[in-house]
Amino acid sequence: MQTVSPTFELLRRNCSAMLRRFAKTVEWDLDGRELAMTDCWVNIMPRQVAHGLHLHPLSTLSGTYYVQVPAGSSGIKFEDPRLDRYMAAPPRNAWMTVPAAAGHLVLFESWLRHEVPAHPAAAERVSVSFNYNWF
Numbered sequence: 001m002q003t004v005s006p007t008f009e010l011l012r013r014n015c016s017a018m019l020r021r022f023a024k025t026v027e028w029d030l031d032g033r034e035l036a037m038t039d040c041w042v043n044i045m046p047r048q049v050a051h052g053l054h055l056h057p058l059s060t061l062s063g064t065y066y067v068q069v070p071a072g073s074s075g076i077k078f079e080d081p082r083l084d085r086y087m088a089a090p091p092r093n094a095w096m097t098v099p100a101a102a103g104h105l106v107l108f109e110s111w112l113r114h115e116v117p118a119h120p121a122a123a124e125r126v127s128v129s130f131n132y133n134w135f
């Protein structure tokens with residue numbers, strides 16, 4: 001969408017500084033290359049629609065920009081990536097939820113599994129998601 005729509009191209013441009021800051025925070029060595037947006041799409045979630053557990057294969061960085069978030073909307077839930085290392089550890093909460101808020105941007109490494117629980121509100125939850133690669 002970012003290649004055919006000025007609106008989504010503006011989103012891409014406005015995310016650039018945040019992406020650089022994210023890459024620095026996680027100490028990526030990009031070997032002088034830029035992160036490039038490869039795909040971008042709109043998510044419209046009516047009541048009771050969920051987005052099942054998944055990751056974004058073949059991408060480096062993923063994110064979501066929240067456009068419309070009715071009161072009570074589900075956040076995005078990230079699964080603890082250490083689950084297969086716990087072995088004999090006592091049970092613990094394996095999830096971290098980042099609340100959805102209109103105008104907020106959430107960035108995460110694409111290998112991190114995540115989901116959005118069923119949307120409980122009558123009004124639609126609207127967001128724009130995207131992937132970036134560095135190769």
Ligand SMILES: [Fe+2]
Binds near residue numbers: 054055056114
């Ligand atoms: Fe996703």
